[in-house]
Structure formats: C-alpha cells, structure tokens
Amino acid sequence: MSGAGQSRGHRLGLHIDSDWPEVLLINDYAVFMGYLSMVVTGTGFLVLTWSTVILLGGFVSMLSNKDFWSLTVITLVQTRIFDVFLNGKVSHIGYSLKRLCKAARFIALPHNHKKVGFRGAVRVLVFTIVLCPLFLLYMFGLFVSPWISLWRLIQQDYGVTAGDSSSKAHLQPALVVLYSLALFQGVLFYYRAISAWEEQKLVKDVADKYMFDTVSRSSVSDYLHEIKVGCENDPSFARGRNLITYAVKLMESTSPDGYLSGARILDTLIKFNRDADASGSEFPGQSMQIYNMIGSATSSPILHNLVQMLDSKSAYDGEIRLRAARIVDHFAGEIRLDKILQGIRCVSSLLELEPKLFQDSSEEEDDHQISVKEKDYYPKDYEQMQLIGMQILLNLSYDKNNLSLMSNTDDPALINKIVALITSKGSLHKKEHNEWSRMAELGVKILSRFMRFMYGPTKSNNILWHEISTSSKAIGTLESILECDQCDSVLKKHAIRILRRIFMDTSSAMGEGDRERFIGSLMDMSLHNSNGDFQNLAGVDLALKKQGLSILKEIYLNELNPSSIMDEGDRERFIGSLMDMFLDNSKGNFGNLPGEDLDLKKQELSILKEICMDPSSFMGESDREKFIGILMDMFLHNSKGDLFEKLAGDDLVQICRRSGSSAAIILKKYGHDIVNCIADTRSSVYSSMHRKIAAKILNHLCSPYSTDEEHLQNLKEAIIDLIPKVLREALGWGLTGKEIQGVAVSGLEGTQDDDWKLQEALASLCATVFNRIVSKDADLTARFNNIAAGICDQAAKPRVTFADLIKEAVKVHRMEFKKLEEQKPAASPALYEFMPAYYPPPHFMYLSEEDPNACCIS
Numbered sequence: 001m002s003g004a005g006q007s008r009g010h011r012l013g014l015h016i017d018s019d020w021p022e023v024l025l026i027n028d029y030a031v032f033m034g035y036l037s038m039v040v041t042g043t044g045f046l047v048l049t050w051s052t053v054i055l056l057g058g059f060v061s062m063l064s065n066k067d068f069w070s071l072t073v074i075t076l077v078q079t080r081i082f083d084v085f086l087n088g089k090v091s092h093i094g095y096s097l098k099r100l101c102k103a104a105r106f107i108a109l110p111h112n113h114k115k116v117g118f119r120g121a122v123r124v125l126v127f128t129i130v131l132c133p134l135f136l137l138y139m140f141g142l143f144v145s146p147w148i149s150l151w152r153l154i155q156q157d158y159g160v161t162a163g164d165s166s167s168k169a170h171l172q173p174a175l176v177v178l179y180s181l182a183l184f185q186g187v188l189f190y191y192r193a194i195s196a197w198e199e200q201k202l203v204k205d206v207a208d209k210y211m212f213d214t215v216s217r218s219s220v221s222d223y224l225h226e227i228k229v230g231c232e233n234d235p236s237f238a239r240g241r242n243l244i245t246y247a248v249k250l251m252e253s254t255s256p257d258g259y260l261s262g263a264r265i266l267d268t269l270i271k272f273n274r275d276a277d278a279s280g281s282e283f284p285g286q287s288m289q290i291y292n293m294i295g296s297a298t299s300s301p302i303l304h305n306l307v308q309m310l311d312s313k314s315a316y317d318g319e320i321r322l323r324a325a326r327i328v329d330h331f332a333g334e335i336r337l338d339k340i341l342q343g344i345r346c347v348s349s350l351l352e353l354e355p356k357l358f359q360d361s362s363e364e365e366d367d368h369q370i371s372v373k374e375k376d377y378y379p380k381d382y383e384q385m386q387l388i389g390m391q392i393l394l395n396l397s398y399d400k401n402n403l404s405l406m407s408n409t410d411d412p413a414l415i416n417k418i419v420a421l422i423t424s425k426g427s428l429h430k431k432e433h434n435e436w437s438r439m440a441e442l443g444v445k446i447l448s449r450f451m452r453f454m455y456g457p458t459k460s461n462n463i464l465w466h467e468i469s470t471s472s473k474a475i476g477t478l479e480s481i482l483e484c485d486q487c488d489s490v491l492k493k494h495a496i497r498i499l500r501r502i503f504m505d506t507s508s509a510m511g512e513g514d515r516e517r518f519i520g521s522l523m524d525m526s527l528h529n530s531n532g533d534f535q536n537l538a539g540v541d542l543a544l545k546k547q548g549l550s551i552l553k554e555i556y557l558n559e560l561n562p563s564s565i566m567d568e569g570d571r572e573r574f575i576g577s578l579m580d581m582f583l584d585n586s587k588g589n590f591g592n593l594p595g596e597d598l599d600l601k602k603q604e605l606s607i608l609k610e611i612c613m614d615p616s617s618f619m620g621e622s623d624r625e626k627f628i629g630i631l632m633d634m635f636l637h638n639s640k641g642d643l644f645e646k647l648a649g650d651d652l653v654q655i656c657r658r659s660g661s662s663a664a665i666i667l668k669k670y671g672h673d674i675v676n677c678i679a680d681t682r683s684s685v686y687s688s689m690h691r692k693i694a695a696k697i698l699n700h701l702c703s704p705y706s707t708d709e710e711h712l713q714n715l716k717e718a719i720i721d722l723i724p725k726v727l728r729e730a731l732g733w734g735l736t737g738k739e740i741q742g743v744a745v746s747g748l749e750g751t752q753d754d755d756w757k758l759q760e761a762l763a764s765l766c767a768t769v770f771n772r773i774v775s776k777d778a779d780l781t782a783r784f785n786n787i788a789a790g791i792c793d794q795a796a797k798p799r800v801t802f803a804d805l806i807k808e809a810v811k812v813h814r815m816e817f818k819k820l821e822e823q824k825p826a827a828s829p830a831l832y833e834f835m836p837a838y839y840p841p842p843h844f845m846y847l848s849e850e851d852p853n854a855c856c857i858s
Contacts, residue, residue, distance in 0.1 A: 016285030017242045021209040025202045026224045027238040034231030036192050043185035048078040050178045064157070067175060070148050074182050077145045143193075146186020149179040199224055210243075210272045215319075216264040223265075243269060244286070248293045251302050260320050263306075266294065267323040270330045294327070295334040303331055304340050310389075311346040325350055325388040332395030337402050344406060344414055347396070350389025351417040352382070386421060390442035393418070397449045407453045407464060415450070415467045418443050423473040433486045440481065441491045448494040451501050468498070469508035475499070479514065482521035489544040492525070496544075500551050519555060519570060522548045527577035542596045546603050549578070553607040557614050568618075575611065575623045578604055583630065590640045602647070609651045613658045625665055628655070632670050635693070636677065636686075649693035656700035667701045671715040674698050678765075679722050681729070688758045695726075695761035702765075702772045716773060720780070723769050724787045727802075730763040730809040733795035763809040770806060 017023050051071050054063075063071070153176065203224055207217045223246045230237030243265050250262030273287045294302055309317070309324040328335070328347075337343040393414075396402040406414060422443040429436050450464055468474055481487045481495040499518055502508045510518070526548030552574055556566055566574065582604040590601055608627050611617045619627075633639045634648035656663045666674070677694040680686045686694075702712065702719070774780050784802040792799045800808070 016289060017283075020242055020283050020286065021206045022220075022223065022243050023238075025206055026220075026227055027241065029198070029202055030224070030227040030231040030238050031235050033192065033195065033228050034233075034235040034237070036188065036195070037232040038235070040185055040188045040192060043181060043188065044078045047178065047181045047185055048075060050174070050181060051075045051078070054174055054178060063171075066155075066157070067152065070152055071178070073148060074145050074178075143186075143189075146183050146190065149182035149186065153179045153183065199228075210268055212264075212268050216268055219261040219264045222261060242289075244289050244293060248302065251305070260323075263320055263323040263327065266290070267326050270327060274330070291331075295331045300334075300339070303328070303335060307335065307340050307343055307346050309346075311342070311349040321350075322385055322388075325385055325392065329388050329392045329395065332392050333398065335396060335402070336399070337396065337405050344409060344411075347389060347392050348414045348417050350385050350392070351421050352386075387439055387442070390418070390421070390439060390446065394442055394446050394449070397446060403449060403453050407450050410463055412463055412467045415447075415464045418446055419468065419471050419474045423471070423477050429477075429480060429484065433484075437487060437491065440477070441488075441494075444478070444481070444491060444494045444498065448497050451498055465501075465505075469502050469505045469510075472509045475502060475508075475510050475514055478502075479517055479521065482518070482525060489541050493544050493547060496522070496547055496551065503555075519552070519566060522552050522555075523570065523573065523577075526552060527574070527581065542600050546600055549603055549607055553610065556611060557617055571618055572620070572623075575608075575619060578608055579623070579627060579630070582608065590644050598643075601644070605644070605647060605651065609655065612662055613655055615659065615661075621661075624662060625669070628652075628662060628665050629669075631655075632666075632673070635690070636673060646689065649690070649697075653693060653696045653700065656697050663701055666697065667712060667715065671698075671701065672718060674701075675715065675718045675722055678762075679725065688755065692758040692761045695758070695765045699761070699765045699768050702768050712773075719769055719773065723766055723774075724784070724791070726762045727766045727805055727809060728791055730759045730766060731791070731795075731805065731812065732759075733791055733797065759809075763806065763812075766809065767806050770803060774802070 051074060054071060156172075156176075199221075203217065203221045206212075207220045212220060220243070223243060226246065227238050227241060230241075247262040247265035247269075250258040251266070253259065253262075269286065269290060273283075273290070276283075306324045306328050310321055310328065312321055335343070340346070393406070397406065422440055429440075447468060451468070478495045478499050482492055482499075499510075502510050503515060503518060526545050556571060556574060582601060590598060593601065611619050612624055612627055631648040631652050634644050635652060638645045640648075652666065656666060674694045674697050677686050678691050678698060680691070698719070770784070774784050781802070788802040788805050789799045791805065
C-alpha cells in the first residue's frame with residue numbers, strides 16, 4: 001500500500017473501524033498473539049544465553065551424558081526461534097514437510113526413472129539419515145523441548161564426572177534455572193499453539209458477519225495470518241488495518257492471487273454494505289472508507305485496472321471478471337471513460353452473447369494458495385455478467401461526458417451488443433418473464449438515454465441511431481413490451497420513447513404493419529378502461545397514459561410522420577374514448593381528484609382542444625359540437641369545478657380565434673348565452689372572469705375574420721343592445737352608485753387588476769362590433785351616435801361620436817395600464833394572468849376610418 005493510502009487508513013482506523021468484526025476479533029487476537037510471541041522469544045533468548053553460559057562456562061566436563069545431550073537439543077531448538085517463528089513460518093509446517101518430501105523424491109528419481117540407481121539410493125540414504133532428523137528437530141523441537149526440561153527437573157540426577165567442589169555447587173542450580181526457563185517457554189509455546197486452534201473459529205465468525213461465500217473465506221484467513229505475523233514483530237501493526245485496507249494493498253500488488261483475493265474482499269464488503277444499508281445494519285464508516293480508498297480520484301488507478309480487467313481474455317479470469325464487474329458497477333458513477341484506455345470496449349465485453357469455453361485446469365494446487373475454480377463461475381454465471389454489464393452502462397450514462405462519449409462513438413459494436421442481447425432473449429419474454437424483464441429493462445433504458453442524447457441539443461452522429469432504427473428485431477421486441485400485461489410501466493415508458501423516435505424516422509425498419517401495431521398498442525394502453533376509475537391507478541401508470549395520449553395526439557394531428565396517418569376507425573375511437581375519459585367522474589366536480597388524476601384531465605382537455613382547433617384533424621361535426629358543449633357547460637355552469645371553469649373559458653377563446661368551423665358552432669348554439677353572460681352585472685352567477693372571457697369570445701366571433709354572417713345577423717340585435725351598456729362600463733361614465741357597486745362586486749371577489757382586464761376586454765369588444773356591424777350601416781351609426789350623446793350628457797361631458805367614445809375608452813385603459821405598470825414590478829406576470837402561456841396576444845383593436853396604429857390595445 002502506498003504511504004498516502006496507509007496514512008489515510010491509519011487515520012480512519014483509529015476512529016471509524018473500532019466496532020468492525022475483523023478489528024474486534026482478528027486484530028485483537030493478533031495483538032494478543034504478538035505479545036505472547038514476544039514473551040516466548042524473550043524467554044528463548046534467556047534459554048540460549050543460559051545454555052551458552054553452562055556449555056562454555058566450564059561446566060561441560062562436569063555434565064552427565066543426559067544433561068549434555070538435553071542442553072544440546074534445547075540450544076539447537078532455540079536457534080530456529082529467531083528465524084522461523086518470528087517470520088510466521090510455523091503455520092506452514094505441513095507445507096514445508098510436503099515440499100521436502102517432493103524434493104527428496106525428485107532427487108532420488110531424476111528424469112522420472114522408475115528404478116532407483118546407485119546415486120539415487122545414496123541420495124535417499126542421506127536424506128533419510130541426515131536431513132529428516134534435522135528437519136524434524138528444527139520444525140518440532142519446540143514441542144519436544146519442554147518435555148525434556150520437565151524430565152530433567154523431575155529426575156535431577158545431575159551427574160558430575162570432574163571438577164572442584166565450588167564448580168559442583170553451582171552446576172545444579174544452573175541446570176535447574178535452565179530447565180525451568182525452557183519449561184516455561186514450552187508452556188507458553190503450547191499455550192500459543194492451543195490458542196491458534198481458535199483462528200478458524202475467528203475466521204468463520206468474521207466471514208459469517210460479512211456473509212463471505214465459501215471461496216472467499218480463504219481471503220479472511222490470509223488477512224488473519226498477515227495481521228498476526230505483523231503483530232509478532234510489532235504489536236501496533238494492527239492499528240488502522242482492516243479488511244478494506246488489506247484488500248486495497250492486495251489490489252496494488254502485482255500478484256494475481258493477491259489481486260483476486262482483494263477483489264473477493266471488496267466485492268463481498270460492497271454487497272454487504274449495500275444490503276445492510278437497506279436493512280440499517282451496516283457498520284458505520286465502512287462505505288465511506290471503501291469510497292475513499294477505491295472510488296476517490298487519488299485511487300483511480302485501482303478502478304481503472306478493474307475496468308480493464310473486464311476485457312480479460314485469459315481462461316482463468318472468469319471469477320475475477322465477475323467480481324471486478326460488480327465492483328465497477330458500484331463505482332460506475334465515479335468512472336470517466338475518457339480517462340480509461342478502451343474503456344467502452346472493456347465494459348461492452350461483458351455483453352458477449354456466448355460464454356467462452358474454458359478448459360478446467362487439473363493442475364494440482366498448493367494448500368496455501370488461493371483456489372481458483374473457473375467452473376464455479378464461468379460459463380455458469382455469464383448471464384449474471386451480462387446483467388451487470390448492462391447495469392454498468394446504465395450507471396455510466398448518467399454522467400453527461402460518459403453518455404456523450406458512448407453516443408458519439410463511430411463503432412456500432414456497443415449498440416449492436418445491447419440490441420442483440422435484448423432481442424436474443426426474446427424467447428424468455430413469456431416463459432421466464434422476470435428473468436427477461438431484468439435484462440430488457442436495463443437495455444431499453446440505455447437505448448432510451450442514447451436516443452434522448454442523440455436528439456438533444458448536441459445532435460450527435462446518427463451511427464448508433466441507425467443501428468437501432470433499422471433493426472426489425474429490436475422494433476418487434478419493443479412492441480412486444482407494449483403488448484405484454486406483465487411488463488411494468490417504467491419499461492413501457494422507455495420503450496414508447498424509443499418507438500416514437502423510430503415512428504418519426506421515415507428511413508427506419510418500421511413498416512406499415514409495425515406502425516399500425518404501435519398505434520393500436522398506444523390506444524389500448526392509453527384509452528383502456530375509459531369508463532373506469534382512474535383514481536386507483538398508480539402515479540407511474542398515470543404518467544404512462546399521459547405519455548401515450550401525447551403521442552396519439554401527435555399522430556392524430558400528423559405531427560410525427562406525414563406518411564403515417566390514423567385510419568378513420570382509429571380516429572373515431574380516439575376522439576370518442578378521449579371525451580369519455582375526460583367526462584368520467586361520477587361526482588362531476590374534478591376538484592375532488594388527486595393531483596396526478598387532475599393533471600391527466602388537464603392533458604385530455606388540452607389534446608381535445610388542439611384537435612378541435614386543427615383544421616386538418618378530421619374531427620367530425622358531431623364530435624366537435626359535443627366537445628364545445630362540454631366546454632360551454634364547464635365555463636358557464638361550473639360543471640367540473642373552478643379550475644376547469646377557467647380552463648374551459650380560455651380554451652373557448654382560442655378555439656374561436658383559430659377554428660372557423662368551431663366558432664360557427666359557438667355562434668349558432670351559444671351566442672345568446674355569451675351575450676347574456678357579458679350583460680349580467682347584478683347577479684352572482686357570473687364573475688368578472690366570466691364576463692371578461694365571454695367578451696373575448698364575442699370579440700372573436702364578431703371579428704372581420706368571421707365568415708358566419710347568417711348567425712351573426714341573428715345575434716345582431718342582442719349585440720346592438722349590449723354595446724352601449726358595455727361602453728358605459730368601459731368608460732366608467734354615467735353609472736349610478738348601485739350600478740357601480742353591482743359591477744364591482746358581481747360574481748367572485750375581484751381585484752383592481754381583474755376590473756381593469758374586464759374593462760379592457762369590453763373596450764376591445766366595442767371597437768370590434770363598431771367596425772364589423774355599426775360602421776357599415778349609416779342608420780345604425782346615427783343611432784349609436786345618439787346613444788353616445790346621451791352617455792356624454794349623463795356624464796356632463798362634451799358630446800362626441802360613438803367612435804370617439806371608443807377611442808376615449810382605449811385612451812383611459814392605456815393610462816390605467818401605465819399606472820399599474822408603475823405600481824408593480826416590471827416583470828410581474830399578474831397583469832397578463834388571463835392569457836395562457838401558449839395563447840398569442842389579441843389582435844389590435846382599431847376603427848375602420850382610423851389608422852390601425854392610432855388606436856390599439858395590446
């Protein structure tokens with residue numbers, strides 16, 4: 001591990017990892033064993049020193065044969081303490097013995113001869129007589145040494161063959177001390193060996209806590225061994241170390257076994273923390289440290305190596321590819337493909353349709369090495385690898401730069417693999433739907449994101465899109481999603497988004513039959529259960545219906561593809577079902593609907609309005625009359641609540657302005673109702689909002705663009721009676737106190753803005769009627785001039801013509817407009833609240849004998 005990483009690990013370990021299982025169990029155990037090993041080693045120093053004093057201090061000639069050979073064995077045993085024991089090689093006794101036997105066999109039987117020659121026999125003899133005893137003494141001496149010491153302490157027959165009395169007096173206590181030290185060391189060593197039996201239990205406990213699989217448990221065992229060996233040299237070695245720091249260290253090494261072991265640990269810990277985070281049982285700080293050491297910018301080389309490992313072609317890398325894929329998936333949000341050589345190819349290599357045929361290795365493995373069994377991982381898990389590959393691509397696409405890089409590539413291999421993977425598993429759609437849908441949902445989401453980017457502001461190249469739009473299998477699979485009852489709304493939403501783009505593309509592989517199938521699926525999905533209760537639908541289902549309705553509207557109005565038009569039956573069904581859906585509410589008032597249902601109703605109303613306004617929409621006369629009747633009922637009688645009362649009025653204004661046939665229907669059937677609404681200043685039935693909208697409607701009905709002279713003449717007398725009253729109100733002249741009060745408080749509570757907007761609409765109506773009806777009739781003009789004189793007399797104003805009064809009304813409202821502008825912030829939209837955002841400004845109002853620019857209300 002690098003110095004920076006190690007320092008970071010120490011800082012984190014001091015505070016964050018104190019409650020982690022490996023720290024509580026393995027690290028504490030290793031520290032204990034480290035101190036115990038130091039005591040055993042220290043005692044060994046004393047034993048070696050004391051035996052040297054006895055053997056070299058003049059007592060050799062006085063020792064009996066028993067003591068001499070006992071001291072010799074004990075001394076030889078102590079020499080291995082400082083070589084093997086402190087380097088952690090005691091745990092490899094079995095491995096060492098196995099290798100020694102293999103080496104002897106190789107020496108005795110060179111070149112695989114079946115018969116042992118003379119030289120071979122000599123080698124075997126030397127091995128048996130010389131090397132084996134030395135090896136056994138060297139490896140197992142510490143187990144024998146305490147028993148020799150105990151035997152000599154019990155017998156105490158320390159014979160003396162020569163020497164003076166003073167030497168004899170010191171020999172016995174010297175031997176007692178030596179054998180006691182050796183016995184004490186042996187007891188500690190046995191205690192250490194017995195304690196080591198608990199290691200597997202510790203490994204099991206930690207592995208169970210993190211839910212390591214069977215293969216990965218060896219990595220926990222290796223972690224314990226490294227921590228224990230490190231603590232034998234320095235008991236503080238365990239500080240700041242945990243499985244995460246150990247895994248990072250392994251992945252920074254060049255050892256393939258170490259790299260795989262590190263990947264196993266990281267893969268397991270990431271999965272554990274992801275699952276634990278959902279259940280609230282994770283260990284605090286673990287996810288943060290994993291991110292700091294793997295996902296941060298300073299650790300990016302590890303992440304880059306993992307990405308490149310995905311494209312490994314080695315026959316023995318099946319497991320490492322799978323584990324690397326899961327780790328990369330976890331950190332996909334931190335990956336920048338432009339920083340990784342062949343990054344897209346590496347990730348897309350996971351999407352291979354066919355598994356590679358690997359030969360199972362029969363090579364004998366060592367007990368201490370990591371077991372790599374490819375047959376347990378690959379090709380059995382290649383489908384899981386494909387699924388993870390899709391997930392990685394989807395997560396990468398959430399970064400704008402990665403999405404740009406993937407979408408702008410000139411190599412169609414990526415998109416071909418995604419399309420091939422989705423279509424190749426189409427046979428599972430009905431048989432194993434859950435298995436298929438997991439793969440299909442990821443693939444369709446990726447294609448949807450690619451498509452949105454291709455048609456976004458950047459307008460990337462069309463190579464990838466061509467691969468999608470010209471694949472008949474992809475189109476068939478996407479359409480099967482719409483027809484499937486088991487596919488969820490999210491999957492259908494993305495499939496619709498792609499199919500809409502394909503529908504628009506005249507060069508796509510979507511034939512006439514596919515287009516009809518697409519339209520039929522949208523009709524079934526969006527207009528299904530038109531007489532049912534949409535309040536029971538989930539939010540996603542409502543969003544799906546809204547999406548389908550929007551596309552059907554575009555198709556109906558021929559906005560997507562001029563060569564694809566609904567047939568007459570589909571058009572009638574669409575309009576009829578849409579109106580049934582809109583009217584579907586047993587309580588009548590839409591104000592009781594939840595917010596999402598209310599949005600759906602708004603969309604249905606908006607679609608019907610656009611179809612009604614479009615002259616080429618093929619909307620039948622009966623359907624048009626029915627829809628206009630619905631709008632008038634909502635506007636004049638508040639049949640669907642206050643919100644839709646206002647929406648219906650605004651829609652009627654737009655329909656009158658843009659659709660001559662619809663305006664004729666309104667004029668013919670509802671002209672008198674509109675006039676009565678404008679004239680009503682005293683009842684509480686109509687508010688200022690009603691009268692303002694009604695004035696706008698009548699304004700458009702009487703405009704020079706209106707061609708329905710017959711029905712306009714039928715309404716002429718009512719309009720002529722209305723205009724003088726309207727003009728008085730617009731001017732504010734000649735109204736009695738009661739009339740003024742009636743105008744101000746009529747209907748709903750008004751504001752100064754509402755009053756001004758109403759008077760503006762009335763003034764505009766007066767100008768339009770004068771231009772269209774009054775000015776063309778000399779008798780009528782004289783009659784209106786007399787009315788104007790009466791208005792002036794009542795207001796004690798100089799007499800002027802009716803046209804002059806209209807000009808005065810316009811002037812008044814220009815001044816009022818200026819005052820309101822000065823009183824309010826310049827950008828305030830409240831002044832234009834009566835206009836929907838999509839509604840264009842009204843036509844200029846002008847008198848026929850005047851310059852159009854001289855008298856207008858904008």
